[in-house]
Amino acid sequence: MTLPGIVDQLMERASTALVSTHYFEAESLCMKALSKCAASNDFERMARICLPLQEARRQKRQDAVDAGMTCIIQSLPVRGDPIAPGCYLLEPPLIGIEAVTMREICDRKKVPALVLCKEPRTSAGKWPMVGVSGTDRESLVVRVQVSPPMEFDGPDLRGQTQPRQGPNASWFIATQEALGDAAVLKVRTDLPPDWRALDLFEMLRAVPDHEKLVQALMQACEVAAKSPLSEKPRRRAVFDDWSF
Secondary structure, eight states: OOHHHHHHHHHHHHHHHHHTTOHHHHHHHHHHHHHHHHHTTOHHHHHHHHHHHHHHHHHHHHHHHHTOOEEEESSOOOTTOOOOSEEEEEOTTSOHHHHHHHHHHHHHTTOOEEEEEBOOOOTTSOEEEEEEOOOSSSOOEEEEEEOOOGGGOSOOOOSOOSOEEOOOHHHHHHHHHHHHHHHHHHSOTTSOHHHHHHHHHHHHHHSOSOHHHHHHHHHHHHHHHTSOOOSSOOOOOOOOOOOO
16 A cells, blocks of 8 residues: 555544544544654645644543643652543653653553643743653754742742642643744744744644644645755754743
C-alpha cells in the first residue's frame, strides 16, 4: 500500500473512533497520520488531519476539566498507582520533559488529563511554565511566565511527598492558552512555507492542548501545499528560550 493509502486508512479509522467517542484512539491515529505526512512533506493531508485532531483533543481536555480535580505533584506515578481524570501541575524536581511522560501515562490508561509543568519561581514572583516537544530530534522548549493564583502567592513548597490541591481549572486553561500563544509566536513567519509547517508541527508536540496552535498548523500546511518545497535542506532555527 502506498503512503497516501496508509494515511487515508488511518484517518478512516480515526473518523470512526471520533464518531464512536473513542477520543484517545482518534487522537493516536491522527498523530500517527500527521507524523507520516510530515516525513513525506504531504502538507495537503496534514491540513485535513488537523480538525479531527483538534476535536479529539478538545473532548479529552473537556473531560479532564469536567472531572473537577486539580493537583500539584512533585513525582510521577509509578506502576500500579491509580490516576484520576483532572488537571495536573508538575513542579520541581520534575522538569518539562516529564510532562510528556505524564501525558503518555495518562493516555495509556485512557485517563483524560490536562498536564502543565512549572519551573522554580522567579525573583519577580512569577511561575515560569514550560512545554517540551520530546521529539527524536533535539527537543523544542517553550516558556512563558504567569502570575501564580492568589492562594499560591507565597514561597514555593519543596519536598512534598504527597500530591496537593492545585489551582482551579480556569487557571489551567488560561495558562495553557498563554503557553500555546508563546509557541505560535516562536515560529518565525519569514520561514519557507514547508519549514514553517514542520516547525509548528513540532511545537504542537510541546503544547498539545492549544487549539490556536492546531489552527496555525492547518493554515501553514494549506500554504505549504500550494508552495514549492524549499531547495535547501531544512535546518531548524535555534530558538532562544525567551519568556513573556
